[in-house]
Amino acid sequence: MITRERAIEALQAERFDLVVIGGGITGAGVALDAASRGYSVALVEKADFASGTSSRSSKLVHGGLRYLQNFDLGLVREALLERQLMVKLAPHLVTPLQMVVAAFEGARPDRIMGIGLNMYDVMATPALRGRRSARRAVQLAHRSQRVNGDEPEPESDWSPARHRMISGAEVVELLPALTEREPTGGYLFYDCQTDDSRLVLTVLGEAERFGAICANRLEVKELLGGRGEGSGVKVIDAETGEQFPVRGANVINATGVWADRIRPEELHSEAEVPKIAPSRGTHVTVAYSDLPLKAGAIVPAGEGRSIFALPWLGRSLLGTTDNNYSGDIDHVCPSPEDIEYLLDATNKFFGTELGTDALTGAYAGVRPLISSGDTRKSVDISRKAELYETSSGLITITGGKLTTWRRMAKLAVDRLVERDGRDAPCRTHDIPLGQPIDVDRLPRIDGVPEDSYEALAARYGHAAEQVLAVAGEDPELASPIVAGHPDLLAEAAFSARYEQARSVGDVLLRRTRLGLLAAPELRAPGGVAPARVARATGRELGWDAARVDAEVERFDREAQAEGIPVR
Numbered sequence: 001m002i003t004r005e006r007a008i009e010a011l012q013a014e015r016f017d018l019v020v021i022g023g024g025i026t027g028a029g030v031a032l033d034a035a036s037r038g039y040s041v042a043l044v045e046k047a048d049f050a051s052g053t054s055s056r057s058s059k060l061v062h063g064g065l066r067y068l069q070n071f072d073l074g075l076v077r078e079a080l081l082e083r084q085l086m087v088k089l090a091p092h093l094v095t096p097l098q099m100v101v102a103a104f105e106g107a108r109p110d111r112i113m114g115i116g117l118n119m120y121d122v123m124a125t126p127a128l129r130g131r132r133s134a135r136r137a138v139q140l141a142h143r144s145q146r147v148n149g150d151e152p153e154p155e156s157d158w159s160p161a162r163h164r165m166i167s168g169a170e171v172v173e174l175l176p177a178l179t180e181r182e183p184t185g186g187y188l189f190y191d192c193q194t195d196d197s198r199l200v201l202t203v204l205g206e207a208e209r210f211g212a213i214c215a216n217r218l219e220v221k222e223l224l225g226g227r228g229e230g231s232g233v234k235v236i237d238a239e240t241g242e243q244f245p246v247r248g249a250n251v252i253n254a255t256g257v258w259a260d261r262i263r264p265e266e267l268h269s270e271a272e273v274p275k276i277a278p279s280r281g282t283h284v285t286v287a288y289s290d291l292p293l294k295a296g297a298i299v300p301a302g303e304g305r306s307i308f309a310l311p312w313l314g315r316s317l318l319g320t321t322d323n324n325y326s327g328d329i330d331h332v333c334p335s336p337e338d339i340e341y342l343l344d345a346t347n348k349f350f351g352t353e354l355g356t357d358a359l360t361g362a363y364a365g366v367r368p369l370i371s372s373g374d375t376r377k378s379v380d381i382s383r384k385a386e387l388y389e390t391s392s393g394l395i396t397i398t399g400g401k402l403t404t405w406r407r408m409a410k411l412a413v414d415r416l417v418e419r420d421g422r423d424a425p426c427r428t429h430d431i432p433l434g435q436p437i438d439v440d441r442l443p444r445i446d447g448v449p450e451d452s453y454e455a456l457a458a459r460y461g462h463a464a465e466q467v468l469a470v471a472g473e474d475p476e477l478a479s480p481i482v483a484g485h486p487d488l489l490a491e492a493a494f495s496a497r498y499e500q501a502r503s504v505g506d507v508l509l510r511r512t513r514l515g516l517l518a519a520p521e522l523r524a525p526g527g528v529a530p531a532r533v534a535r536a537t538g539r540e541l542g543w544d545a546a547r548v549d550a551e552v553e554r555f556d557r558e559a560q561a562e563g564i565p566v567r
């Protein structure tokens with residue numbers, strides 16, 4: 001990406017066809033979609049890119065088996081098609097994941113689950129849709145689909161195998177953590193997994209390739225005018241306090257859970273803007289050695305609910321909770337009750353005794369669920385995306401899922417195109433997201449541990465070559481940020497230079513994911529990692545020694561506000 005300074009210069013000097021508010025996955029998707037259809041696009045993010053919900057998900061690119069229970073067939077099918085497309089467009093970043101539903105004491109795996117998995121297969125696999133029963137399921141799905149896909153179905157090298165029953169021995173092989181409980185069988189099915197904040201950064205990078213100008217730490221304070229000459233937004237720069245207009249003929253509000261806070265002065269009716277009902281979801285991570293998983297597991301959590309236990313970046317990720325939330329949405333903390341709930345369910349299922357001293361990380365996020373005014377629990381509210389338009393022209397797109405970002409973006413930009421009477425079809429189903437690279441082709445740099453190459457290739461694709469070039473500039477940059485983890489100090493310098501990282505938290509929470517995976521090391525008294533990151537970032541951004549110290553302290557405050565655990 002271009003530097004923040006250059007982006008701000010361009011934002012102040014130019015007038016754009018479209019200003020996008022919000023740098024989560026939805027805003028990034030809107031910027032890519034609009035820019036690739038020929039619009040000039042500005043995107044402004046009030047904090048860091050992906051610092052909202054888009055760095056706090058379960059990291060699944062999935063149809064969502066659970067939504068079948070609510071007969072949200074359209075949503076499931078749409079998400080399954082997107083899942084397949086994402087593996088094709090970003091094969092390094094969105095990867096297939098085996099998922100297991102285990103059974104014990106000779107019991108048949110749950111039949112209702114089997115029926116759900118059958119529907120899941122049918123909706124996901126074009127070849128299976130020829131059959132009559134399958135056709136019926138797909139017709140139903142089409143009928144309830146709100147976001148119409150007028151695109152060809154994705155063709156991908158990856159097509160998930162059908163779910164199947166597996167033996168107890170196979171369950172143990174995939175979920176070694178269950179060894180003691182001696183499972184007797186189970187179901188195996190497939191979903192996909194990603195690194196959510198890296199997906200956002202990758203989509204933003206592609207948007208920039210099509211000419212979009214994106215900058216973080218610019219908060220929209222006011223909407224300017226309607227759709228005429230003076231239209232656009234007024235932003236405040238969080239680093240300098242300066243306020244300035246970003247001029248744009250159209251504005252799309254993609255601020256997720258903040259979406260109902262952006263309102264034009266005049267509204268004809270409240271139905272022109274969404275009303276958000278935030279729901280908090282907490283996750284924790286533990287060491288692989290404490291809960292060894294090679295595949296994901298569906299873990300019963302009581303009252304018909306379940307959580308996931310997933311292998312992720314060398315750790316085991318447990319989540320999520322799903323409860324109505326009315327607290328501060330700028331810093332969402334995992335609550336002690338939520339953590340206890342996750343550990344209880346995990347311990348009961350795996351027969352472990354994990355306590356809070358086993359945590360290697362914890363985080364929480366809020367879902368941008370749309371309130372329909374009913375009193376249903378948040379788990380039962382649909383994850384469908386909704387589009388709103390005010391009489392003054394502001395388009396808001398919110399709700400949805402990480403998985404369906406591309407469809408959400410298309411929905412919003414289609415509306416813009418229709419309004420403008422342009423002939424500009426969506427192209428994002430054909431735009432690769434980054435470029436995969438063969439690990440063996442990466443140049444070897446002295447001091448870089450062997451397992452870092454694979455991690456870099458998965459995170460950056462081809463751009464891993466650039467990260468390694470930075471690592472080659474100084475032996476210290478070639479070393480890991482935290483011993484035993486593959487993330488290199490070079491990534492701090494790289495992300496400050498090329499990804500608008502502006503703080504230690506940006507590097508540790510969203511460029512690398514060490515804040516979620518190595519919390520005790522980062523927060524230990526006298527720990528050196530945050531200071532090393534501050535020095536490497538500061539060299540790029542011109543910080544003096546006092547500023548480096550201040551940034552380390554700032555990270556500590558941020559980590560505390562985010563509830564990142566200390567041991």
Ligand SMILES: Cc1cc2nc3c(=O)[nH]c(=O)nc-3n(C[C@H](O)[C@H](O)[C@H](O)COP(=O)(O)OP(=O)(O)OC[C@H]3O[C@@H](n4cnc5c(N)ncnc54)[C@H](O)[C@@H]3O)c2cc1C
Pocket residue numbers: 021022023024025026027044045046047048049050051052053054055056057058059060061062218219220221254255256257258262279280281282320364365366367368398399400401402403404
């Ligand atoms: C616990 C949990 C687990 C989930 N798991 C999954 C999953 O596994 N798979 C899946 O598909 N989906 C999942 N989701 C849903 C998914 O994460 C969200 O739907 C998605 O990330 C929302 O993205 P967004 O861009 O709309 O919102 P956000 O990511 O929140 O982005 C909105 C951005 O707007 C910015 N902003 C707000 N106000 C302003 C302003 N005035 N000016 C400028 N910028 C502003 C914010 O700082 C923020 O960065 C999960 C959600 C949660 C909470």
